[in-house]
Amino acid sequence: MxxxxxxxxxxxxxxxxxxxxxxxxxxxxxxxxxxxxxxxxxxxxxxxxxxxxxxxxxxxxxxxxxxxxxxxxxxxxxxxxxxxxxxxxxxxxxxxxxxxxxxxxxxxxxxxxxxxxxxxxxxxxxxxxxxxxxxxxxxxxxxxxxxxxxxVTDLVRIQIPAPDCYDKGRISGVIIHIDHFGNCITNIRREHNAVAAGAVYIGDCAFPLAKTYGDVPPGEPLALYGSGGRLEIAVNQGHAARQFGLAHMTQVILAEE
Incomplete structure (x- = not known):
């Protein structure tokens, strides 16, 4: 069927x-x-x-x-x-x-x-x-x-910026989507970088890299790889985009501590 x-x-x-x-x-x-x-x-x-x-x-x-x-x-x-x-x-x-x-x-x-x-x-x-x-x-x-x-073979592709890998422990990307919960999804995928511990930096704000939302107290910011394999900026039980004024194409930097 x-x-x-x-x-x-x-x-x-x-x-x-x-x-x-x-x-x-x-x-x-x-x-x-x-x-x-x-x-x-x-x-x-x-x-x-x-x-x-x-x-x-x-x-x-x-x-x-x-x-x-x-x-x-x-x-x-x-x-x-x-x-x-x-x-x-x-x-x-x-x-x-x-x-x-x-x-x-x-x-x-x-x-x-x-x-x-x-x-x-x-x-x-x-x-x-x-x-x-x-x-x-x-x-x-x-x-x-x-x-x-x-x-046809020449299908149209959206031009999405690729992450910029400075070195093994540092990568720059951008926010490409904000979901229903206010999580900010980036163009950085898990396979782009081997950073296992560190933080995401947006301007002067640091978002510690976590495994799940509950790794930080409610209302606290974090970064994590979501279920789709992309790096996300989030607030546990909050709305990261509103709280930090984030938008599409905002630059993010993932770096080792």
Whole structure:
């Protein structure tokens, strides 16, 4: 039985998600449809990329991930279907797969151009319903991806700053995401550096490197590698971003004591 996940910035109070699900249920009624999230910040493709990097690997091989965070809808940006790491993706070619493809080989990708996979009338502002959902349904029904359109290899990648490794015990990075709890997630991954004990420095503030939030008292700051493998700035039972005025692209330095 096919599994389809949905990731969008649509929210749930408007009819957009329901319309996409309606297309999927009409075209592939036996598929399992899971909502990953519809709370991606509006037009935030990098946030969508982070969500896919963290959540998609936990689904079974063969899962179809329908990702619609599409600020360029109706323009020349390409709609694509892609296979990578045992999973299938249907999304705009706008960088939503950047982080996934940084860790998994691209097996194939097609620009979706087949009229047969679209709804009867394609809106210039809702490709999620009229192009992406029908393409995902076609794949869920066992369709050959090659019938969707023409092969492509040059997928768009978001330019994310790479961590700057000064030496074995010091690395500089930036905050690339702030989650629901106010934890500030950086571009530094565990494998980037061998620092096992030390602190993260942001300006004059030091955040001791810990293993879990409870290693410090409630209200106290810390840094740790989160469940997704990225270095995070946090406050135990608090909101680090608000408490310290942190934002996207704020520089952080991880150093040994």
């Amino acid at each position: 096919a599994m389809i996940t949905l990731t969008t910035d649509f929210g749930v109070r408007d009819p957009y998600v329901a319309a996409m699900k309606g297309v999927l249920r009409r075209r592939c009624p036996g598929a399992i449809i899971d909502d990953l999230t519809h709370d991606i910040a509006p037009q935030d493709v990098l946030e969508a990329a982070l969500f896919i990097e963290d959540a998609a690997p936990w689904f079974p091989d063969g899962t179809i991930h329908l990702v619609v965070v599409d600020p360029g809808v109706g323009t020349t940006r390409r709609p694509i279907a892609a296979g990578s790491g045992g999973h299938l993706f249907v999304c705009p070619d706008n960088g939503a797969l950047t982080l996934w493809l940084g860790r998994h080989k691209l097996d194939w990708a097609y620009e979706i151009i087949s009229d047969a996979s679209a709804t009867e009338m394609v809106s210039s502002t809702f490709h999620g319903r009229d192009i992406f959902a029908p393409a995902a349904a076609a794949l869920a029904n066992g369709g050959d991806p090659a019938t969707l359109g023409k092969p």
